[in-house]
Amino acid sequence: MIIYTSGVVLVLLVVLLINVFKVLREYERGVVFFLGRFQAIKGPGLIILIPFIQQMVRVDLRTIVLDVPTQDLITRDNVSVRVNAVVYFRVIDPQMAINNIASYYDATSQLAQTTLRSVLGQHELDELLSERERLNKDLQGILDQQTDDWGIKIATVEVKHVDLNESMVRALARQAEAERNRRAKVIHATGELEASAKLKEAADMLNKAPNALQLRYMQTLTEIATDKTSTIIFPMPINLVETLSELAKKTRDKNS
Numbered sequence: 001m002i003i004y005t006s007g008v009v010l011v012l013l014v015v016l017l018i019n020v021f022k023v024l025r026e027y028e029r030g031v032v033f034f035l036g037r038f039q040a041i042k043g044p045g046l047i048i049l050i051p052f053i054q055q056m057v058r059v060d061l062r063t064i065v066l067d068v069p070t071q072d073l074i075t076r077d078n079v080s081v082r083v084n085a086v087v088y089f090r091v092i093d094p095q096m097a098i099n100n101i102a103s104y105y106d107a108t109s110q111l112a113q114t115t116l117r118s119v120l121g122q123h124e125l126d127e128l129l130s131e132r133e134r135l136n137k138d139l140q141g142i143l144d145q146q147t148d149d150w151g152i153k154i155a156t157v158e159v160k161h162v163d164l165n166e167s168m169v170r171a172l173a174r175q176a177e178a179e180r181n182r183r184a185k186v187i188h189a190t191g192e193l194e195a196s197a198k199l200k201e202a203a204d205m206l207n208k209a210p211n212a213l214q215l216r217y218m219q220t221l222t223e224i225a226t227d228k229t230s231t232i233i234f235p236m237p238i239n240l241v242e243t244l245s246e247l248a249k250k251t252r253d254k255n256s
Contacts, residue, residue: 016051019049019051019052020048020049020050020051021046021047021048021049022046022047022048022049022056023045023046023047024042024043024044024045024047024058025044026044027044027060027061027062028043028044028058028059028060028061029041029042029043029044029058029059029061029094030042030043030047030056030057030058030059031056031057031059031094031095031098031099032047032049032054032055032056033054033055033056033057034053034054035053038095038099039054041094041095042056057098059091059094059097059098060091061090061091061092061094062090063088063089063090063155064088064089064090064105065086065087065088066086066087066088066089066105066108066109066112067084067086068084068085068086068087068109068112068113068116069084069113070082070083070084070161070163071083071084071113071116071117073116073117073120073121074121075120075121075123075124075125075128076121076122076123076124077124077125079124079125079164080165081125081128081162081163081164082161082162082163083116083120083128083159083161083162083163084159084160084161085112085116085139085157085158085159085160086157086158086160087108087112087143087154087156087157088154088155088156088157089108089143089147089152089153089154089155090152090153090155091104091151091152091153092151092152092153093151094151095151096149096150096151097150097151097152100149100150100151101150104147104150104151104152107147107150108143108147108150108152111143111146111147112143112157115139115142115143115146116139116159119135119138119139119142120135120159123135125164128159128162129162132159135159136156136157136158136159139157139159140154140155140156140157143157
């Protein structure tokens with residue numbers, strides 16, 4: 001009987017010591033309540049509590065990674081997409097995180113889901129695909145403002161994936177191909193315009209200097225002669241043809 005009583009007393013002492021002495025790590029804080037009322041925030045290190053009178057709730061101050069489940073939404077231009085994101089947040093006020101909200105993790109998760117649908121649904125598909133950074137900042141600002149009363153700081157919000165159905169993917173592919181063809185045609189037309197301007201400039205210069213035209217003509221004949229061809233066609237300047245025609249006409253007139 002004495003051994004049994006000693007064992008019970010030993011167990012009670014161990015339970016008492018466990019309830020009296022608490023050790024908090026560097027990233028933990030303890031929200032202490034005295035008879036149900038908030039008393040203080042303690043930690044890190046060794047914390048001594050009065051059993052049955054003081055209670056403590058541990059709060060982790062490290063950054064928490066919240067994976068927001070995939071959300072179905074319709075963009076402003078009536079395109080159905082599936083979007084998911086990741087939210088990085090941490091507790092900056094343990095008292096508010098415990099007293100103002102039942103579960104700050106679940107509350108932040110639900111708020112992130114609804115905010116993701118409402119904010120991204122106000123933008124068009126092109127904005128979701130091309131302006132991801134701006135949308136991330138908008139989401140971060142809205143969530144940070146709404147979780148301020150919970151003692152939560154939203155550090156970063158990142159939209160990870162924007163998934164489209166197969167028909168929309170094919171439509172975007174056709175749109176991208178049409179855009180590439182348009183750019184190619186514009187580049188080709190710009191090149192033709194620049195080339196025509198240079199040709200016009202060269203023609204004006206040759207008209208001002210007839211000798212230059214003859215030199216260019218001789219240079220062309222030289223380039224043709226260097227090629228390994230069996231047949232060479234010699235172009236004849238128009239003015240030379242006109243001169244020969246006039247000489248032939250004068251000869252005919254004299255003979256007649």
